[in-house]
Amino acid sequence: MSADIPQPVQQVLNAYISLVNDALPGLLAGLYLHGSLALGAYNPGLSDIDFIAITSRRCTPSDIDTLRVVHHMLIERYPQAQLEGSYLQWHDLGRSEDTIPPHPHIHDGIVHASGYHDINAVTWWVLKHRGIAVLGPSPHHFAIQVDLDDLLGRMHHNLNTYWVRFTTEPRRMAWLLDDYGIQWAVLGVLRQFYTFRERAITSKTAAGMYALAYTPRQWHQLIQEAVNIRMGSRASLYRSRIVRAIEARAFLQLIIAACKKVDGS
Structure with missing residues (x-):
């Protein structure tokens, strides 16, 4: 093996x-x-x-x-x-x-x-x-052919259907109060951010580390928080889950908009 x-x-x-x-x-x-x-x-x-x-x-x-x-x-x-x-x-x-x-x-x-x-x-x-x-x-x-433009198109649809709900629907936004929801949403949209920029696919953790080099410093605490959770850390960088959730919602809006800009949509 x-x-x-x-x-x-x-x-x-x-x-x-x-x-x-x-x-x-x-x-x-x-x-x-x-x-x-x-x-x-x-x-x-x-x-x-x-x-x-x-x-x-x-x-x-x-x-x-x-x-x-x-x-x-x-x-x-x-x-x-x-x-x-x-x-x-x-x-x-x-x-x-x-x-x-x-x-x-x-x-x-x-x-x-x-x-x-x-x-x-x-x-x-x-x-x-x-x-x-x-x-x-x-x-x-294997004779597998992946049309990257088609893949990016599907990701664009995914951004505007699934991921955008974390910024608009109360049930989804409630996930951002939970550790699992933070790593899932923050790193999930960052995987797409990476793919739109690099035209390749990476892991959630690697996408988070990539974003630390390509996003404004004001968001680094949130990104590091998501990476830490993903890596199994229980020590939070935030005192308030509510503050973290509010920041996460704003960050998701920013990254979704950035992905659209990179994609030319």
């Missing part, structure tokens, strides 16, 4: 492969990691183990029932290392949701029999350029 995979994650993956192979011999043809693990920013207890599993056939209802049992066993055994991913076939790789059939996937600990999870240009870019092969050939040789 790749030396880039932390040992605790290797334990989970070894158990997963063993359970699947024992219960469903011949089903698992490939296994690849993307997300924070592939980007070198995995944080135990906070990051998911994002995967793409390649199956030798379309999963049957019986296969899916068995996969539910496998994932339930893994969650009980490794509650701090959640697997998140999809069960695809080789010819599905690199394709958009509207060109492949719905398929089994696991999200938030629940195995869904049919649907889509993280089937997008970002996933394919990371898999192609930074993906880790656990089982199967290197993903760097």
